[in-house]
Amino acid sequence: xxxxxxxxxxNCPYAIRARLGLFHARQPFKLRAVVLKNIxxxxxxxxxxxxxxxxxxxDADNGRLxxxxxxxxxxxxxxxxLKNNDPQNLLYSNSPKAVEDIQGVIARNDHEFIANLxxxxxxxxxxxxxxxxxxxxxxxxxADLEQRLSKHDFFVGDRPSVADYAILPFIRxxxxxxxxxxxxxxxxxxxxxxxxxxxxxxFTKVMxxxxxxxxxxxxxxxxx
Numbered sequence: 621x622x623x624x625x626x627x628x629x630x631n632c633p634y635a636i637r638a639r640l641g642l643f644h645a646r647q648p649f650k651l652r653a654v655v656l657k658n659i660x661x662x663x664x665x666x667x668x669x670x671x672x673x674x675x676x677x678x679d680a681d682n683g684r685l686x687x688x689x690x691x692x693x694x695x696x697x698x699x700x701x702l703k704n705n706d707p708q709n710l711l712y713s714n715s716p717k718a719v720e721d722i723q724g725v726i727a728r729n730d731h732e733f734i735a736n737l738x739x740x741x742x743x744x745x746x747x748x749x750x751x752x753x754x755x756x757x758x759x760x761x762x763a764d765l766e767q768r769l770s771k772h773d774f775f776v777g778d779r780p781s782v783a784d785y786a787i788l789p790f791i792r793x794x795x796x797x798x799x800x801x802x803x804x805x806x807x808x809x810x811x812x813x814x815x816x817x818x819x820x821x822x823f824t825k826v827m828x829x830x831x832x833x834x835x836x837x838x839x840x841x842x843x844x
Contacts, residue, residue, distance in 0.1 A: 633789030638673035641698030769809035
């Protein structure tokens with residue numbers, strides 16, 4: 621069976637999320653690192669959205685996409701991989717209540733926190749007066765995560781779930797917007813959680829840098 625092809629950008633939080641899902645599922649895949657200023661025509665043929673991540677399932681190397689399945693949303697990639705293989709039970713498949721909680725916290729991250737985070741990053745860059753406002757908006761979600769982590773080591777329990785990895789790339793960004801403020805902010809549990817995540821060997825593998833695929837035509841087999 622042909623290994624899936626993942627078009628990915630190293631520091632895009634959505635691409636990081638997709639890679640985290642594939643690595644935790646131990647799903648082999650061929651990484652094609654891209655540069656958004658020079659998007660491969662093969663990626664555009666697979667997904668017109670023109671942004672990463674894009675996962676291509678099937679034999680796309682023959683120049684045709686007949687019978688090829690494309691997954692171009694990061695959460696869908698995570699859940700596709702983990703539904704095929706979930707050695708850590710990140711989906712909490714034996715706990716319907718936990719599944720509902722996982723879905724809820726990811727939904728709040730995706731539909732509320734990310735938009736506020738983008739505005740927070742933008743206002744910080746331009747020293748906009750709105751910076752404090754958007755940080756306050758972000759903190760409404762961050763405070764909820766802090767409360768969760770005061771009860772458990774992870775967002776929905778005492779072991780990681782897919783929610784931890786789906787949200788990780790965005791909390792990583794949040795912590796970097798104003799590092800000085802973040803380090804003294806009243807979120808010690810979140811800092812502990814993030815530090816632990818970033819120190820994991822798995823995260824180091826996920827964040828490894830590879831040369832752009834278009835430069836050398838070289839794919840990298842990962843996830844094994």
